[in-house]
Amino acid sequence: MTFTDAAAQSRTMGRAWGDLVAGFGKRELWLHLGWQDIKQRYRRSVLGPFWITIATGATAVAMGLLYSKLFKLPLEEHLPYITLGLIVWNLINAAILEGADVFVANEGLIKQLPTPLSVHVYRLVWRQMILFAHNIIIYVIIAMIYPKPWTWTDLAVIPALVLLMLNCVWVALCFGILATRYRDISPLLVSLVQLLFFMTPIIWNEATLQQQGAGGYAKIIELNPLLHYLDIVRAPLLGADQELRHWVVVLVLTAIGWVFAAFAMRQYRARVPYWV
Template sequence: MNELTETIDINIPTQEIRNSQSKLAVIDLFDSIKKWKLWTYLGWNDIKIRYRGSVLGPFWITASMLVIIVAFSVVYSRLFHQSIAEYVPFFTTGYLVWVLISAALAESCNTFVEASLLINEIKLPYILYVFRLTWRHVIIFFHNALVYGAVALYFQVPLNWAIFYVIPGLFLIILNLISAGLILSILGTKYRDIPPIINSLIQVMFFITPISWNANLLPNSAIIIFNPLNYFIDLIRMPLLGQVPDLMTWNTCISITIVSSCISFVLFARFRRNIPFWI
């Protein structure tokens, strides 16, 4: 029995151990990080191509957001009996984060499908394409932040040292967009019904997430407590309004980040080799 065990141990090929799915997934991740110049260039180039030939270029993103904020503020400030000076900064900060999260999640479903030409022609790590998409939306976020700057100046939003909490808050959001983006990229590549389903869910989430309305209207409601987007929006909204996010918000977002990262890694390690055959 011992001889048989020894023979089996000796005959295990080391190449199979090195090429294990988990190790390949880790290698893919680190290779993607090392190629940061490539995915940052591709992300910025995506925006330039999208607005090529237009007068304002990428600033059309900012202009469209400004129009939406004005329209919503005029209507909803009256519906909720709030002053414009109070409602506009509230809605602007929430909508700023919402656009980042919702747009990134919606487009993540087609990450690998849209990059099929590159995937088939050039050997690049797969997570690089998720980084590319996330970076593209981070750039758009900073474009949109110009609207917040104008709103903060005009309505004299009381800013203080709490605004520095935007940095770790944005970092957590980006980590989750990468994790969720990787999950949706894999599912969207395998199942082509995923993109319309996600788009429909995003539309519903806009109305049940306190973006255009205050969470105080539904205290202790399950819609608020079990809505993860509520916590991530508060990570940015509260510092931009001069407030510090509470401990529950931080703990919830960190916990979600850990769970989503683990799920995305397991899923990617399991199905990474199938991606070229699905696109």
């Protein structure tokens, strides 16, 4: 069998899907590696990953106090809004930026340990889920200070988080493969994500646009896909009305994203060890 024939056989949808399934099946490996990442990063630290919680909480409180005054919004409404926005944003931000470096950062394991490529992506997403669980404590504290009425529909946050995790996986796969092949992609994404932070309703909302006489930009903001990801998680936790359009957009983007991820895995999965 020639090298060309071997390469052609490796570029099949069956092998790409097999990598994803086999990688998920190695749960003990990526669960352990993800947990070890957290322990290693905060080794000899007294508070460990709670330093991220403290930093996120301090940022949320400072921004909540500042922007509630600037926009003349009630603190009991704007502080939970900003807090949840930052917590969800940190997860999305990590999926994009750390996802772009997921294979480069694991060069040694990829070359030395014969394991499915998707293991490294599952490890990344699991690590971010742990950090998300730490950060959500901030919102729990704020929700106790400013309690909101809850309904059964607010449990929609559970499928919303599942959808968010599914999107984190395909985002890390696509950007990870792309940034491994073209190293300029990673710094480009850093600049793009910084811009998207200000274009996404995290520290402002539609009411603030109306106050500033910029209500006409609301339709343009709708083109930002991150708005919809934020809303399906944030709205249930705030006890706010949930809009079907956000769920439809996220479901459509999830399907499209996984099509791209499947194509990328089929075409380039076997080349990643040579690119890192």
